[in-house]
Amino acid sequence: MAKLKDMLVKRESWSDLIMGNYAVARAMIDTGTRVITTFPGSPTPEIAAALDSVDRDKRDYYFEYSTNEKVALEIAAGASLNGHLSTVFFKSVGLNVASDSLIQLALMELVGGMVIILGDDPGANSSQNEQDNRWFARMSYIPMLEPANPQEAYDMYREAVRLSKERRIPIFLRLTTHVCHAREVVKFNGIETGAPDWTPRFDAAAGPYVPIVSTVFPLKRKALAKLADFEELGNECKLNFVVAPNGSKPIDGKRLGVISSALVAMSVLENLEESKASVDLLKLGMTYPLPRKMITDFLADRDEVMVLEELDQVLENEIKVAAWDAGADCKILSRKDREDFMGELGPRRTMKILSDVWPSIFDAPAEIVPSKEISVRLPQMCPGCGHRSAFHAIRKALEDDVITVADIGCHSLGFMPPYNMGEVLFSMGHGVSTASGLSIGNDTRKVLTFIGDSTLIHAGLPGIVNAANHDHNITLVLMDNGTTAMTGHQPRFGSGEVGDKIPFVPLLEALGVKFIRETDTYQQATLTQHIRDANAHKGFALVIARHPCMLKFTRKQRKDMPDLKMPNVRVDQEKCERIYECVAEFGCPSFQKNEDGSVTVSEELCIGDGSCLQTCPVQALWRPKPGGDK
Amino acid sequence: MSSFNIYMCGVGGQGIGMLSEVLSRACLEAGHNIMGCDTHGLAQRGGIVVSHLRLGDGVRTPRVPDGSADLVIALERLEALRAADAMLAKSGTVIYYDTIYQPIHVRMGKTSYPEADALEETVKTRGGKVERVQLADIDDPRMQNVALLGRLASTGVIEGVSARVVEQALRDALPAKALAANLAVFEQAAEKTAP
Ligand SMILES: Cc1ncc(C[n+]2csc(CCOP(=O)(O)OP(=O)(O)O)c2C)c(N)n1
Ligand code: SF4
Ligand code: SF4
Numbered sequence: 001m002a003k004l005k006d007m008l009v010k011r012e013s014w015s016d017l018i019m020g021n022y023a024v025a026r027a028m029i030d031t032g033t034r035v036i037t038t039f040p041g042s043p044t045p046e047i048a049a050a051l052d053s054v055d056r057d058k059r060d061y062y063f064e065y066s067t068n069e070k071v072a073l074e075i076a077a078g079a080s081l082n083g084h085l086s087t088v089f090f091k092s093v094g095l096n097v098a099s100d101s102l103i104q105l106a107l108m109e110l111v112g113g114m115v116i117i118l119g120d121d122p123g124a125n126s127s128q129n130e131q132d133n134r135w136f137a138r139m140s141y142i143p144m145l146e147p148a149n150p151q152e153a154y155d156m157y158r159e160a161v162r163l164s165k166e167r168r169i170p171i172f173l174r175l176t177t178h179v180c181h182a183r184e185v186v187k188f189n190g191i192e193t194g195a196p197d198w199t200p201r202f203d204a205a206a207g208p209y210v211p212i213v214s215t216v217f218p219l220k221r222k223a224l225a226k227l228a229d230f231e232e233l234g235n236e237c238k239l240n241f242v243v244a245p246n247g248s249k250p251i252d253g254k255r256l257g258v259i260s261s262a263l264v265a266m267s268v269l270e271n272l273e274e275s276k277a278s279v280d281l282l283k284l285g286m287t288y289p290l291p292r293k294m295i296t297d298f299l300a301d302r303d304e305v306m307v308l309e310e311l312d313q314v315l316e317n318e319i320k321v322a323a324w325d326a327g328a329d330c331k332i333l334s335r336k337d338r339e340d341f342m343g344e345l346g347p348r349r350t351m352k353i354l355s356d357v358w359p360s361i362f363d364a365p366a367e368i369v370p371s372k373e374i375s376v377r378l379p380q381m382c383p384g385c386g387h388r389s390a391f392h393a394i395r396k397a398l399e400d401d402v403i404t405v406a407d408i409g410c411h412s413l414g415f416m417p418p419y420n421m422g423e424v425l426f427s428m429g430h431g432v433s434t435a436s437g438l439s440i441g442n443d444t445r446k447v448l449t450f451i452g453d454s455t456l457i458h459a460g461l462p463g464i465v466n467a468a469n470h471d472h473n474i475t476l477v478l479m480d481n482g483t484t485a486m487t488g489h490q491p492r493f494g495s496g497e498v499g500d501k502i503p504f505v506p507l508l509e510a511l512g513v514k515f516i517r518e519t520d521t522y523q524q525a526t527l528t529q530h531i532r533d534a535n536a537h538k539g540f541a542l543v544i545a546r547h548p549c550m551l552k553f554t555r556k557q558r559k560d561m562p563d564l565k566m567p568n569v570r571v572d573q574e575k576c577e578r579i580y581e582c583v584a585e586f587g588c589p590s591f592q593k594n595e596d597g598s599v600t601v602s603e604e605l606c607i608g609d610g611s612c613l614q615t616c617p618v619q620a621l622w623r624p625k626p627g628g629d630k
Numbered sequence: 631m632s633s634f635n636i637y638m639c640g641v642g643g644q645g646i647g648m649l650s651e652v653l654s655r656a657c658l659e660a661g662h663n664i665m666g667c668d669t670h671g672l673a674q675r676g677g678i679v680v681s682h683l684r685l686g687d688g689v690r691t692p693r694v695p696d697g698s699a700d701l702v703i704a705l706e707r708l709e710a711l712r713a714a715d716a717m718l719a720k721s722g723t724v725i726y727y728d729t730i731y732q733p734i735h736v737r738m739g740k741t742s743y744p745e746a747d748a749l750e751e752t753v754k755t756r757g758g759k760v761e762r763v764q765l766a767d768i769d770d771p772r773m774q775n776v777a778l779l780g781r782l783a784s785t786g787v788i789e790g791v792s793a794r795v796v797e798q799a800l801r802d803a804l805p806a807k808a809l810a811a812n813l814a815v816f817e818q819a820a821e822k823t824a825p
Contacts, residue, residue, distance in 0.1 A: 011676030017658055019667070046670065091700075126670075147667070149690075182692035183654065183666045183742040266690040273688055348695045368697045371752075375708060375741035377641070377733035410674055418738060486674070553676065584738045589676045592730070593737050604771040605643075605675075 005053040009060075015187040019180045020150035020428035023186045024089075024117065025050035027157035029061065032193030033087050033115075035079035036063045037072035039345040039458070040487040041091030043180040044119035048089075049488070060196050065250055065498065068458040069094035073116070074101050077170075080112035081209070085161060089117035092131050093427065097459065100138070105170045106141035106226070107219040109206050111166035115157065116142070117173045122310050123344040125177050128408070128425065130342070137288040138171055143230045144172040144288040145239065151186045153179055155442030156285060158189075169226050174287075176310075178344065178522065208563040231289040239285025240294055245269065249278040251361060251390045254303040256280070258354075259295065259319060261287050264310045267350040274351075275345025277361045279603050290318050296326040306333040306357050310345045333357045378416050383590045384554070384609035386521040387411045387479055391419040392586050392615060394448075394477065394545075395523035397531035403438050403444045407431035409452030410486045410549075411479045418587045422450060429459030436463070436472035440558055448475045451505060453490045454484035456504075461511070464542075468512035471539040475531065480504065481549040489552045508542060518544035522611045554607050566608030567624040569601050575620035586615040633686030634662075634788065635694040637717045640705030640775075641731045643675040648704065648803065649775040650681035653791075655780075656799040657685055660790030667692035676731075678709060685788070703778055706731050711744050714752045714760075723787050724753050725761040726774055727774045761785065763819055773815045778799065780819030793820055 007014060008026050020024075025047050028036055038048045051063045062079075066072035069090045076088035088098075095102065095118060105114070121127040137144040145160055147153040153175060160171040208215045234240060248255070256277075260268050261284040272279055283299045284290070299305055299319075307316040313334070320332055335341065336356050340349070348365045355364040381388045391414045398404075398421075406412050406422025407429065415422040423433060435449035451460050456478060467474060484490040494502030505516055515537045517530040527545055534541035557564060569590070571582075576599060583591040583599055591607040593599055613621045634652070640646045650668055657664050666683035682694045699717040702724045704710030710726035718724065727766045728746060737742040746762065763781045768774065779800065783793035797816065804812055 017654060017664070042670065109686075109711075149692075178667055178692055180666065181670050184665045184692075185658070195707070263691060270688065270690050346693055346695055347691055348697075365695075366697070368714075368716060374712050374715060375733055375735050375743065377678050377708065377712075378735070379642070380734060382675040385674075413674070580739075587734055587737070589731070591737060592732050593739070595789060602731075604713055604729075 004050060005055065008050060008054055008190070009058050013188055013190045015185055017183055018150060018186050019046065019183045020153045020175065020183055021046035021181070022050050023150040023154040024157050024173075024175070025189075026188050027154045028087055030189055030191045030433045031161045032060065032191075032196070033157055033161070034061050034084040034112075034196050035076055035086040036061055037066050037086075037088045039066055039069045039072050039090050039094055040484055040490040041094055041119065042487060043121060043177040044091060044117065044175070045488050045490070046180070047117070048490070059170065060193070065178045067493055069098040070101060073098040076114055077101065077105055077108075077110065080114040081108070081112040081202050082112065083199070084112045085114070085165065086112060086302070087115045087117060090119065092120045092127055092133055093129065095133055095136055096207050096427070102136070103140050104211060106223045107211060108209055109168045109169070110164070110170055111168055111201065113161060113168070114163060114170040115173055116161045116170055117175060119180055120174055120178055128427065129309060132314065133174060133408055134287060135312070135313045141227050142170050142288075143171050143227070143286065144174055145285055146174045146287050147179055147285070148263050148266045148283075149179060150182055150184050154188065156239065163233075167226055172288075172589055174262070176263060183487045191431060195389060227289050231291060234289060234291030235293045237286055237291070240283070240291050242282050242298065243269065243278055244278070244280040245273050246278045248280050251278060255301060256358065256423065257282060257298060257302045257313065258308050259284065259298065259305060260308045261285070261315065262310070264308060264345045264350060267345055267347040268308055268354070270347045271351045271354055271362065275362055279361070284315070286535045288313065289561055290315065290322065295319055296322055299323050299326070299328040299330040301331070302330055304331045304333060306354070308335070308345070308350060308353060312420040312481075313341070319374070352439045379413060380587070380589050381410060381413055382551045383588055383605050384550040384607045384620055385410070385613060386481055386545070386550065387414065388586065388588060389524055389547065389611045390477070390479060390521040390527060390545040391421055393527040394531050395419060395421065396528045398448070399446060403435075403445050403447045405431045405435040405438065405447065405449035407449065407455055408486075409479065410481075411450055411452060414450070418585055422570045429455050429463060432460060432463035432467050432474070432476055433475040435476070436467045436470070439473045446475070447473070448477065448531075448535070450477050450479055453478065453480040453482065453483075453494075457493045464508065464513065465511050467540045468514070472484050473539055475534040475543065477531070478504065478544045479582040480546040483549045483552055485549045485552065489549065504544060513540065513542050515541040516544065517538065517542075518546060521545045521547040521607075524614055530585055550607060550609060567626055568606040568608055569610065569612060569621055569623045570605050571599050571601060572620045572622055573598060575618055577618050577620070579617055580615055581615050582612055582621060586612055588612050633684055633689050635699050636683040636685070636701045636702070636703065636788070637694045637699035637713055638681040638683070638703045639709045639713050640679055641675075641709065642677045642679050643706040644679070645731045646679050646681050646705060647768070649705070649778065650683060652779060652796065652799045652803050654683055655802065656791050656796045657683065657788065659795050659799065660788070662790070663687050663689065665689050665692045666714050678712075682792040684802055691768060701725070703782065705729070705778065707721040707746065707749065708733070708744055711749045711752060712716055714749060714755060714756070714758075718753065718756050718758055719726040722756060723761065723785070724749070724758060725763065725778055725785070727778055728762050729771070754795045765815065765818055768815060770811070773812055776815045777819040783816075786821040
């Protein structure tokens with residue numbers, strides 16, 4: 001089978017079964033997008049993986065993982081100022097980080113064109129919230145397109161490029177988790193552009209580009225005018241359309257309609273087709289600015305219209321304003337239950353919502369209540385993960401009344417049993433400063449916090465400079481696994497994969513950190529002692545707890561040395577006193593507790609790293625020497 | 631709307647991606663219109679992973695709605711039970727590999743791990759069927775997904791998806807050096823069903 005990396009750069013048109021993220025990557029390539037930047041985060045990391053898989057000599061684009069979303073956005077914007085079509089993409093919450101510069105972009109003439117792809121996550125499948133970034137379009141005056149499936153994601157990226165270049169304005173392409181990860185057969189165009197022209201075409205005269213008192217208002221005036229033009233376009237645009245799957249006929253004398261967008265609109269369409277109800281759907285592909293004329297025309301032809309959107313009440317507010325202004329004589333119906341403002345709205349949920357407003361037409365689906373008897377299964381750190389050794393060792397050094405602050409990364413999982421460490425979490429890199437705040441005026445309860453190595457570079461340094469130089473009385477544990485693990489092992493700055501190695505100790509010393517201890521996390525006794533010392537230190541103390549990400553390590557090992565088999569750890573059943581330290585406290589998933597109370601190690605799971613051996617109080621765990629019997 | 635919904639599930643690291651890729655390709659080859667989606671997200675091992683595959687012309691959303699899976703394919707017993715409980719449609723089929731990955735709650739003694747009977751019971755209340763797969767001499771647990779494909783292919787529950795079609799999809803997906811061992815597992819699992 002042809003490899004994705006080759007298909008992505010195939011000059012001719014093609015079609016295949018493919019996920020939304022890959023379809024968008026192809027769209028970037030076939031439209032001649034020249035500069036593409038990102039910071040990893042679900043649901044979009046596969047776009048990056050696809051772009052990064054293409055051989056360098058076959059790339060007509062520059063791609064980079066930037067240090068954070070703001071940096072990534074600024075690089076894409078700078079490239080567009082030079083006349084190069086650019087794209088930046090990141091996860092929903094990434095937009096919070098990028099917003100300081102984002103907010104200026106619509107004021108500027110982005111001559112090369114620029115697309116900003118958002119990976120929103122209704123349902124918070126892999127995010128710390130389900131923020132609705134449609135609000136950001138309104139605040140930043142940036143038009144927004146919202147595809148419903150991989151084919152639309154591909155088509156709308158291309159449309160976004162066309163409009164962005166024509167109007168020199170950034171455009172949002174808002175994807176959601178199950179558009180990014182949906183798979184279907186997508187038809188792709190051929191590659192339409194020739195070799196890149198890297199001439200730097202920046203021209204200050206095309207601006208102004210410096211927003212100061214005298215220019216802010218002219219710039220804003222221009223941005224508002226562009227938005228108004230966009231609205232006109234939306235009224236004509238083929239991305240907004242009406243579907244009447246069962247023909248437009250009144251039901252009990254009433255003409256009914258639904259207005260919806262993106263994947264929710266597809267749930268509604270399934271409901272309409274299933275119920276055979278002659279209710280029409282206005283599906284909006286361009287959701288900001290709203291095509292008011294098209295909408296008020298739709299309302300004028302109907303007696304009742306339901307606005308069925310996912311998450312916040314964004315479209316509905318604007319549609320009601322438009323209806324009021326137009327004096328529309330149509331009843332506009334809303335979601336009724338507060339629960340319907342949360343989570344993804346798949347076809348069962350939209351059917352329920354439709355049945356709430358039109359009970360005589362739609363049947364509420366039977367409720368399904370999952371059995372409470374079935375054991376939960378929480379995500380866990382991998383077998384051999386260095387973070388596990390760290391949590392196990394750190395726990396031993398803590399007083400009962402300690403306050404522990406979590407940060408983002410695989411080590412966030414430390415908040416779950418059996419470690420129960422990390423009791424507050426806001427955002428990437430918040431830990432040091434939130435902990436600092438918790439330490440103020442607090443002479444009684446120690447505050448300890450964590451940060452991952454990738455997060456250190458992303459957003460951690462300002463908090464550390466602050467804590468070190470105000471000498472806030474906290475312990476910070478840097479969980480250094482050499483990679484950006486949780487999002488799929490993207491390179492981490494300073495690991496040597498991008499640029500040179502950055503030695504953390506001199507870096508942090510130079511920033512004012514005076515107390516630093518470091519150890520490999522498998523040295524659990526040493527780590528416990530370091531934490532004790534750090535907690536005893538009055539002021540800011542840093543402990544670096546280092547161990548390579550073992551999932552990344554073992555994958556590489558399997559690739560490089562396919563025949564290497566590390567012997568599993570075994571439990572000496574004679575010695576085992578059923579203390580269960582390994583199973584229930586250390587908690588490597590390889591340990592299985594059997595019906596008869598005995599403990600065994602799963603051969604499928606154990607990677608043979610041996611970090612558990614030291615945890616058994618009666619030394620019942622042992623590991624044969626590689627290649628030998630014992 | 632006529633559709634056939636397949637819900638696949640297991641534990642991170644068990645190879646559900648390959649299972650869903652091969653099955654999707656086989657369904658396409660058999661002439662179905664398809665839409666699906668996989669769990670992506672956290673890198674770690676040990677969490678629940680699922681993959682959805684929906685066949686039919688009226689399918690417009692990628693996830694199998696709760697209680698609507700005509701077929702559940704599970705790589706692990708507890709996850710088979712969870713899926714049978716919340717996802718399985720009336721008279722649906724569950725094909726599962728009978729292996730055990732204890733979640734931390736079981737290991738900590740807070741919850742218990744289900745017996746195979748609990749699964750049989752749950753499926754029976756839905757009027758469905760269970761196919762339990764377990765091969766004694768499989769060397770590499772990463773081939774359990776292929777065993778499930780073998781069993782699935784021989785049952786013919788998915789219209790047009792014959793053993794030949796699945797085998798071809800498997801040949802296309804696997805690297806040459808892994809093929810022989812996988813095909814052996816595939817065939818062995820298929821034979822075990824013959825009544
Ligand atoms: C602002 C923001 N951007 C991106 C993410 C996605 N994200 C979640 S975990 C993670 C990786 C953190 O890496 P690191 O700090 O090295 O911890 P590790 O997972 O390696 O333990 C990222 C980028 C996020 N949650 N917030
Ligand atoms: S991916 Fe790496 S860092 Fe994350 S839990 Fe697994 S081993 Fe640990
Ligand atoms: S050696 Fe095996 S059982 Fe021990 S920590 Fe590593 S993976 Fe777990």
